[in-house]
Amino acid sequence: MQQLVEELLKGNRRAAARLITLVENDDRRKFELLQAIYPHTGHAYVVGITGAPGAGKSSLVDRLLQVIRAEGLSIGVIAVDPTSPFSDGAILGDRIRMQDHALDREIFIRSMATRGSLGGLSRATKEAIQVLDAFGKDLVLVETVGVGQSEVDIVKTADTTIVVLTPAGGDSVQTLKAGIMEIADLFVVNKADLPGVDRTVTEINMMLDMKNDVPWRPAVIPTVSIRGEGIEKIWSSIKEHRHHLETSGRLAEARLRRVKRELTEQVEYLVKSRFWEEVKEKFFLGEIFEKIARREKDPYSSACELLDSTNFFERKS
Amino acid sequence: MQQLVEELLKGNRRAAARLITLVENDDRRKFELLQAIYPHTGHAYVVGITGAPGAGKSSLVDRLLQVIRAEGLSIGVIAVDPTSPFSDGAILGDRIRMQDHALDREIFIRSMATRGSLGGLSRATKEAIQVLDAFGKDLVLVETVGVGQSEVDIVKTADTTIVVLTPAGGDSVQTLKAGIMEIADLFVVNKADLPGVDRTVTEINMMLDMKNDVPWRPAVIPTVSIRGEGIEKIWSSIKEHRHHLETSGRLAEARLRRVKRELTEQVEYLVKSRFWEEVKEKFFLGEIFEKIARREKDPYSSACELLDSTNFFERKS
Numbered sequence: 001m002q003q004l005v006e007e008l009l010k011g012n013r014r015a016a017a018r019l020i021t022l023v024e025n026d027d028r029r030k031f032e033l034l035q036a037i038y039p040h041t042g043h044a045y046v047v048g049i050t051g052a053p054g055a056g057k058s059s060l061v062d063r064l065l066q067v068i069r070a071e072g073l074s075i076g077v078i079a080v081d082p083t084s085p086f087s088d089g090a091i092l093g094d095r096i097r098m099q100d101h102a103l104d105r106e107i108f109i110r111s112m113a114t115r116g117s118l119g120g121l122s123r124a125t126k127e128a129i130q131v132l133d134a135f136g137k138d139l140v141l142v143e144t145v146g147v148g149q150s151e152v153d154i155v156k157t158a159d160t161t162i163v164v165l166t167p168a169g170g171d172s173v174q175t176l177k178a179g180i181m182e183i184a185d186l187f188v189v190n191k192a193d194l195p196g197v198d199r200t201v202t203e204i205n206m207m208l209d210m211k212n213d214v215p216w217r218p219a220v221i222p223t224v225s226i227r228g229e230g231i232e233k234i235w236s237s238i239k240e241h242r243h244h245l246e247t248s249g250r251l252a253e254a255r256l257r258r259v260k261r262e263l264t265e266q267v268e269y270l271v272k273s274r275f276w277e278e279v280k281e282k283f284f285l286g287e288i289f290e291k292i293a294r295r296e297k298d299p300y301s302s303a304c305e306l307l308d309s310t311n312f313f314e315r316k317s
Numbered sequence: 318m319q320q321l322v323e324e325l326l327k328g329n330r331r332a333a334a335r336l337i338t339l340v341e342n343d344d345r346r347k348f349e350l351l352q353a354i355y356p357h358t359g360h361a362y363v364v365g366i367t368g369a370p371g372a373g374k375s376s377l378v379d380r381l382l383q384v385i386r387a388e389g390l391s392i393g394v395i396a397v398d399p400t401s402p403f404s405d406g407a408i409l410g411d412r413i414r415m416q417d418h419a420l421d422r423e424i425f426i427r428s429m430a431t432r433g434s435l436g437g438l439s440r441a442t443k444e445a446i447q448v449l450d451a452f453g454k455d456l457v458l459v460e461t462v463g464v465g466q467s468e469v470d471i472v473k474t475a476d477t478t479i480v481v482l483t484p485a486g487g488d489s490v491q492t493l494k495a496g497i498m499e500i501a502d503l504f505v506v507n508k509a510d511l512p513g514v515d516r517t518v519t520e521i522n523m524m525l526d527m528k529n530d531v532p533w534r535p536a537v538i539p540t541v542s543i544r545g546e547g548i549e550k551i552w553s554s555i556k557e558h559r560h561h562l563e564t565s566g567r568l569a570e571a572r573l574r575r576v577k578r579e580l581t582e583q584v585e586y587l588v589k590s591r592f593w594e595e596v597k598e599k600f601f602l603g604e605i606f607e608k609i610a611r612r613e614k615d616p617y618s619s620a621c622e623l624l625d626s627t628n629f630f631e632r633k634s
Contacts, residue, residue, distance in 0.1 A: 255610060256606060260602075289573060295355065
């Protein structure tokens, strides 16, 4: 492990790939890894890109990579697919396109798919970002298909979040409804060569107008990603947003919030697992479950009983 | 509280409404309530209905209520809106329609909106179902707008889950992609008077064909809810699914799983809150957060330190 981490810090791509696989598989040695790389993180700026399937996110990312690379920055890309393993295909095809960048040593691309829960996926994504951060990437782009909670979770890790929409009839407003409005630092209306683009841009701006006193007003940028139109503007807007976050102190605040969340999650994970470990030694839980199912007990008093019968907590009430 | 619960068990509608408000507000007395009503639950059959905004779920529920009431069953309806408080309107309008049933004493309708987190909403929904179950409803219909994780969470509480789609171009497949396939016990293709309905039905069936060896093959039912077409078929299919669950033992299994989840959540909630209560007495966490943010500490060893410095757990490794 230590050797792998050293290789990562030296910039070894295979080490990076192996360590991401390790977090993706939720390997036992994961915490050792995260602990070892933590002092080397905090450099990368994280950009999240989300939107409905078919909005053209991958070709957008593709073009954006060209623009950002032209400024000499190194980039990590994590393409997250939270859709069910039952469907597949689309994102794989997209990934093949992105392999155009495969020869560029400063670009590292990795796909991640749901293996277990959405929660597990967003955790693994967060940890993969840490790996790419320690790997020395200046920028980490996280691309995710928009399916509600997963994008919200992933966004919590991004410094700048881009929401990609298309002018398709009525679609924009519906997408916005699902709580997307609050997470966007930047709206991209892709496929701006399709009819209805002006209406979509206006609708988004109208919704943004309803929010007063916000420290940052998201730009709404029409693009045609397959022709590379509007991509430079996205990159400028990302940089403006970063500048805003840095000068206003909001970047530091957001990162402190993330530290709190990380420590809290970590502590609660340990508390819970150690607790169950002990309880399972003492009780045959199956019997308790059966009793509750038969309505002979209720889950609320049973929970208190379990707690009180361990030595972890003094009886308080 | 005890009086309110007694009134609930007697069938007092105002008591039901007040107790649901109590769980919705996450009132301190919530556990006392849940504990008191638990022995009176387990009777109601829970049906979840989900789908994209605009799929016509509310008029479908409206018609379904008529069909079910004709068989003399009493019904509770919980209409859940997990969309952001920033957008509103649609669901309120729908609720006004449903008030047509307000004079029917055997129908109880309640809307629930997101106040805090999605997690909070799905918890409150689950608890409201308990209240309506204890209230004596034969059937509880939970209607929710489809936005990913929230519908999945809510579905975990339903015995039968209905996914509503429309024939709108390409929409069906996209919706299915978001992990919907696995949660549906029954597909409804509403607005079947629109073009493309046959294609949508075929597409869903093709996706279902890819799944072999499943104990239950969901029906795919075209409906025109505003004209009441296909509604009887939905109700038959719900009854068939219930019969399947009951005779195969899967209903009992699912309910036992829910008991496990409920007890687990309850225990972990108590463990976590008691743990933090103690930790906050002993440590100034702000200082630890700052150190982690400055990379002087890492979240993983800090978490272990916090645990080890309490008396809750013996040092194990």
